[in-house]
Amino acid sequence: xxxxxxxxxxxxxxxxxxxxxxxSQTKGHDRMYWYRQDPxxxxxxxxxxxxxxxxxxxxxxxxxxxxxxxxxxxxxxxxSAIPNQTALYFCATSDxxxxxxxxxxxxxxTVV
Amino acid sequence: xxxxxxxxxxxxxxxxxxxxxxxxxxxRDTTYYLFWYKQPPSGELVFLIRRNSxxxxxxxxxxxSWNFQKSTSSFNFTITASQVVDSxxxxxxxxxxxSSNDYKLSFGAGTTVTVRA
Numbered sequence: 001x002x003x004x005x006x007x008x009x010x011x012x013x014x015x016x017x018x019x020x021x022x023x024s025q026t027k028g029h030d031r032m033y034w035y036r037q038d039p040x041x042x043x044x045x046x047x048x049x050x051x052x053x054x055x056x057x058x059x060x061x062x063x064x065x066x067x068x069x070x071x072x073x074x075x076x077x078x079x080s081a082i083p084n085q086t087a088l089y090f091c092a093t094s095d096x097x098x099x100x101x102x103x104x105x106x107x108x109x110t111v112v
Numbered sequence: 113x114x115x116x117x118x119x120x121x122x123x124x125x126x127x128x129x130x131x132x133x134x135x136x137x138x139x140r141d142t143t144y145y146l147f148w149y150k151q152p153p154s155g156e157l158v159f160l161i162r163r164n165s166x167x168x169x170x171x172x173x174x175x176x177s178w179n180f181q182k183s184t185s186s187f188n189f190t191i192t193a194s195q196v197v198d199s200x201x202x203x204x205x206x207x208x209x210x211s212s213n214d215y216k217l218s219f220g221a222g223t224t225v226t227v228r229a
Contacts, residue, residue: 031214031215033216033217035219040121040221040222041221042116042118042203042219042220042221042222043203043205043219044219045216045217045218048216050210050211050214056210058216088155090157092217094207094215094217096213096214097213097215098144098145098207098208098209098214098215098216098217099145099162099164099207100162101147101159101207101217103156103157105155105156106155106156106157108155
């Protein structure tokens with residue numbers, strides 16, 4: 001099994017729908033992250049969590065929310081999806097000290 | 113302000129040519145880490161190399177090498193004798209502290225490398 005698992009891998013949804021992207025990790029790390037990738041913009045940080053009780057906004061959090069259900073689980077929600085949220089989404093976890101990051105395989109989301 | 117700048121948007125080379133990817137970063141921290149990742153057409157992120165801010169020794173690992181210079185805040189990456197399988201998007205990234213043990217990773221915009229046979 002992968003260290004970081006993202007579900008679904010691909011999703012097409014309609015404008016206005018609520019959608020949740022899920023992420024689970026088996027690394028035993030406290031720190032988890034959600035990134036969004038758009039062509040030509042690299043990966044941008046949406047939300048991050050340094051432990052179960054800690055949630056922080058990243059640089060592009062508008063239109064998104066997160067839930068840290070357990071150390072191993074960190075979900076990203078789009079309450080009302082819009083077409084410009086079409087992107088590739090990555091979840092990651094890291095060890096303490098910022099030395100090693102492990103990424104999931106990504107979720108390709110299309111909002112039509 | 114962009115913390116990591118990759119000035120080259122696209123690079124196209126013929127197989128066996130060397131490719132150097134530029135990366136300039138910005139940080140006030142004294143302890144930080146720099147990374148290079150590869151994203152092939154399949155989409156996953158593949159970790160390539162990592163350097164900490166206290167180690168400016170440049171190294172070679174197979175066909176990969178890097179040049180870390182704190183004085184110019186640069187962390188350049190070279191692929192020697194490129195191959196078609198090297199075609200991918202390459203990201204430079206900076207890991208900085210938010211608190212004593214908590215870090216977050218900032219990415220550059222990426223450089224698309226195309227290696228032609």
